[in-house]
Amino acid sequence: MTADRPEAESDPLLQEAFDWLIRVQTAPEDAALRRALDDWKTTDERHAEAWRRATRVWDLVGEVPPDIDRWPAAPATAAVRPRALRAPARPRRRRAVRRIATAASTALAACLIVALWSVVQPHLTADHATGIGESRQITLDDGSVIHLGGDSAIRTDYDGARRHVRLLEGQAFFQVTPDRDRPFVVSTDKLDVTVLGTAFDVQAGERHYAVSVAHGTVAVSYRDTVDEQLHGGQQLRISRADGTAAIDAISPDNVAAWRRGRLFVNDRTVADVVETLERYYSGRILIVDDDLATRRVTGSYNLRDIDLALTGLVQPHHGQILEITPFLRILRNP
Numbered sequence: 001m002t003a004d005r006p007e008a009e010s011d012p013l014l015q016e017a018f019d020w021l022i023r024v025q026t027a028p029e030d031a032a033l034r035r036a037l038d039d040w041k042t043t044d045e046r047h048a049e050a051w052r053r054a055t056r057v058w059d060l061v062g063e064v065p066p067d068i069d070r071w072p073a074a075p076a077t078a079a080v081r082p083r084a085l086r087a088p089a090r091p092r093r094r095r096a097v098r099r100i101a102t103a104a105s106t107a108l109a110a111c112l113i114v115a116l117w118s119v120v121q122p123h124l125t126a127d128h129a130t131g132i133g134e135s136r137q138i139t140l141d142d143g144s145v146i147h148l149g150g151d152s153a154i155r156t157d158y159d160g161a162r163r164h165v166r167l168l169e170g171q172a173f174f175q176v177t178p179d180r181d182r183p184f185v186v187s188t189d190k191l192d193v194t195v196l197g198t199a200f201d202v203q204a205g206e207r208h209y210a211v212s213v214a215h216g217t218v219a220v221s222y223r224d225t226v227d228e229q230l231h232g233g234q235q236l237r238i239s240r241a242d243g244t245a246a247i248d249a250i251s252p253d254n255v256a257a258w259r260r261g262r263l264f265v266n267d268r269t270v271a272d273v274v275e276t277l278e279r280y281y282s283g284r285i286l287i288v289d290d291d292l293a294t295r296r297v298t299g300s301y302n303l304r305d306i307d308l309a310l311t312g313l314v315q316p317h318h319g320q321i322l323e324i325t326p327f328l329r330i331l332r333n334p
Contacts, residue, residue, distance in 0.1 A: 013046055017054035018324060053288070126153035126168055133280045133303075135259065144184065147173040147259050150279035150303075170279060171203040173256035176216075191238070194219045200230075201256040205275055209238045214255040235266075263301040263309070270295050273313055274331070281306040283327030292319050292333050 020037050027033055041048045130136050130148050138146040141158055148154060152170025163184045165174070176184045178197025186193040188204040191211075198216020203209065211220050215232040225243045230236055235250040254264040265273055271293040274285050280303045287293040295317045301309035307329070310321050314331055322330040 013050040014053055014322065015324060017047070017050040020051070021054050125155060127155050129153040130170070132278075132282050142179060142182075143177040145175040147175075147256065149173075149256075149258050152279070167202055167204050169204060171201065171258070171276075173199070173201045173259065175199045190223055192221045194221075198232075199255075203276075205240075205272070207240055207272055207275065209240070211236045212250055212255045214252045257300075258303055261302065261304045263303055264299075265301070266298050267296050268298075269293065270297060270313060270317070270319075270331070273297060273301065277301070277303070277306055277309055277313075280304075281329075283325075283329065285310070285329045285331065287331045289319075289331075289333045292317060292331060 020040065023033060024030075024037060041051050128136065128138050128146075128148060130150055130152050132151045134150055136148045138148065138154075140146065140156065140163075142163065144163070146154065146165065149171035152172060153168040154172060155166045155168060157164040157166070161182065163179070163182050164187065165172075165185070166187050172186075174184070174186060174195075176195050176197050176199070180196055184195050184197075186202050188202070188209060191202075191204070191209050193200065193202055193211055195216065195218045198218055199214040200216070200218050201210075201212040201214070203211075209222070211218065211230060212235040213230045213232050217232075218230050220226065220228045220230060220236055222238050222245070223243065226236075226238060226245045228236055228245070228247065230247070233249055233252055235248050235255075236245060237248070238245045248266060250264075250266065257264050263273070263276060271287060274287060274293075278285055285306075292314070297313060297316060299312060301312055303309065307321070310329060310331065313319075314321060318334060320332050320334055322332065324330060
């Protein structure tokens, strides 16, 4: 599925509500600002609805606002016109790092440091890592080549008896030099892929693992529940939630197509695809409708133009894209 790129939809009231939220985050003790916000919300039911939507999105991002809705009613005062919504600083790492980069409150940022560690730690212990939207090629001592995808990290363990690579986060494509005396093993936290010589892709996502084989044969084991052999043109997907596994056909040309700036998916949920797209987008993509998040898609998406990819992703289900700032896209049903 491909699509021409449109301008992202604008929602002025939602943007205005976001600005109120950020201003209150910055000055939570400002009584005049609180009264002005109360006035703005009660002036029009559409304002109140925009406020509810903004605080829901804020919660999804991880920025929990002060408990503003529990303030006592404030005396009426002249409305304060909100300023233009400020864009957050360009984040270095996704999810928790973005949350800190966009936090307006120092106290809030301090609370989020704990969440940050789980995201940054894999990169601190990695031998090789990439940033958002970055790819990298690594040649190992035996001539095997690793193509590391966006926002990904690996650690290598090579000696005379073993060839072991640990995928700490993200996605990588492996072109393995044959060596019958030293099998090549790729591990995640719960998954092991063993080969002698082949080309294959491994993805460790938040919702699933995926192993895709371009040519050759690999053995895949997952805990005690999955023990499979995959051949060229096959893809194995394993759910992190319940460990269910499924094998599908995949064109060898589409294995690790992200190296060419394309993402090919077959019968994946919108939420799954968004997770991958976020590795190539310096911002946040939020889905605020559970129904849209669980819709399934098959198609080809452009990793070099995320807005175009999002358009192709939601159009079949009549979804909408809201551009809140240059660093925030919201997907929703009409």
